Amino acid sequence: MYSPGSPEEVIRCYQDLVYRVAFAYCKNPADAEDITQEVFVRYLKHRKGFNDEEHLKSWLVRVTANASKSLLRSAWFRKTAPLSGHENLHAEFESAQNGVYTAVMALPEKYRAVVLLYYFEGYAAGEIAKMLRRTETAVQTQLQRARAMLKKKLKEDWENE
Numbered sequence: 001m002y003s004p005g006s007p008e009e010v011i012r013c014y015q016d017l018v019y020r021v022a023f024a025y026c027k028n029p030a031d032a033e034d035i036t037q038e039v040f041v042r043y044l045k046h047r048k049g050f051n052d053e054e055h056l057k058s059w060l061v062r063v064t065a066n067a068s069k070s071l072l073r074s075a076w077f078r079k080t081a082p083l084s085g086h087e088n089l090h091a092e093f094e095s096a097q098n099g100v101y102t103a104v105m106a107l108p109e110k111y112r113a114v115v116l117l118y119y120f121e122g123y124a125a126g127e128i129a130k131m132l133r134r135t136e137t138a139v140q141t142q143l144q145r146a147r148a149m150l151k152k153k154l155k156e157d158w159e160n161e
Contacts, residue, residue, distance in 0.1 A: 002052045011040050018064050024116040025068030027105055035067045061131040065113060103153045111146035114139055
């Protein structure tokens, strides 16, 4: 059985990954922080062991995706309005990425997650399928559709400049 180290080490090592996955789903820094905290509370309560480091990472991504989806489906979330101005929190990153970040975040939820995991975290389609409990074919199709949407959006943005 794999021993990942102390809880503090696991949190320090994976908090950025968990936050990025949560943010890809909810597009709100405060909600992403809440989900990150919830995921690590669940990790601390998790009593079963992990086979290896990839199993731990996969578990964290899957729990993050499920927690994010639960938040987005909740009645409380649907009845709230975002604070104005929060979209400027990531302006520096957006400008550095020449609009790619903005285009990725404008994708529908199911495409944002696979793009994030594939391009930013470096996972293969098969690994993403296991994490998100989808078929590998579905993940590949979502990546293909996301690339087409991004190409169209970035081309429009470029032509309008």
